[in-house]
Amino acid sequence: MIKVVILGGGNVAFHLTTHLLKNSAVKVVQVYNKSIDKIQHFKSDTAITNNLAELKDADIYIIAVADNAIVELSKKLVFKNKLVVHTSGSVAMNELLSISNKGVLYPVQTFSKEQEVDFSTIPICIEASTKKDLKLLETLAKSISKNCHHINSDQRKDIHLAAVFVNNFVNHLYHIGSEICDQNSIPFEILQPLIQETATKIVALIPFEAQTGPAKRKDTETIEKHKAMLTANQQEIYTLLTKSIHKTYGEKL
């Protein structure tokens, strides 16, 4: 059984802790957070603390705090011969300043406190500085998900960057869609099945092949009509993405 301590009280820490407490391959020996209030709900399941000097002995220490707090927290982990990992997509493994061995356990998913998470399908990207640690981390990752990948720090940054496009930027386009609906007294729910289908379609088809719409088919008449209906900001985005689709399919207007 792998003994872990989880450090953090945010969404990733919350869902990871909740999952690992039920995971028979793992024993969560302790949860740490600077503010004890945020981890009170784990009190009946494991030890909790807000004092780094009281950290218990474990095989793996999982730092699951905000990206910009990882380095500072890692500095304060002064024990040796353990494995200290973080869970971030954008922080390189070697940015960890703990004196123990280093690694990364990055779940490629967006977490919100309200929404339940099925970890078994979440891709887990792992990295470690020694073979032995990688094996240990792999055992942990495989106990969490059937979708486990060896990914180095450079690749992980690329995944994080790609995730900005397919998650953050996609959500912003959903927002613009909802703006257009609001401005014209249309319930946004009308677009929900289309949004779900757009996401589902690319499981069977690569996005390059799934592309449809006026930009793809060079329908300049519709494109010009659309532009005239938009606010300046929406129009700028419409124009640039249309141009980019033209470039992608080797066609110029």
Add this chain to the structure above:
Amino acid sequence: MIKVVILGGGNVAFHLTTHLLKNSAVKVVQVYNKSIDKIQHFKSDTAITNNLAELKDADIYIIAVADNAIVELSKKLVFKNKLVVHTSGSVAMNELLSISNKGVLYPVQTFSKEQEVDFSTIPICIEASTKKDLKLLETLAKSISKNCHHINSDQRKDIHLAAVFVNNFVNHLYHIGSEICDQNSIPFEILQPLIQETATKIVALIPFEAQTGPAKRKDTETIEKHKAMLTANQQEIYTLLTKSIHKTYGEKL
């Protein structure tokens, strides 16, 4: 029982015909297409023709052809006192040039031939020029889907425009995500659960509230690092969408 003739051989016509043939409230008396080859597979289920002079008697004639072919085809429907509708998001009802009554039956969904469609959840937007026709169209729409809306031609154009953002443009961002993966030997599948979750999240949460990421939290360090990793085209999109997210949340870098 509502008697319908379907005109068209593309994806919408295919899926609509397939569905209506199984719909007990409707009798598909005929399918028309310019090229008979494309509708051969319906031969055993209903009458098929490629000759407009042979169109059978029906209550509703559904034109489900490409947007730019609707007007031309409608001109050729020279019978009176019937209901002629199209299924397009971007064509106004009054663009129909048939001499019968006019209407629209617009399913807000993307259709591909390979993928099966569950019509029962697809929003159907209807419009008609008389109350009687609207009622007939509503009976038809409600026999297809439980999600039926009265939407006028202006609103329908807005829905179609919003759909370009949440479907066409979103798919293009998926494509950029897959480009970044390809360029760095990362399997695109790693992003699939995140893509699905991003789409699912906004069923419970409006997109404005679901927004996360470096742009939202004004993480200039990450934003600059990201930009440096992108091609010129990707960078332009990253910069514009980041700027738009800042505007949306009232923050400037």
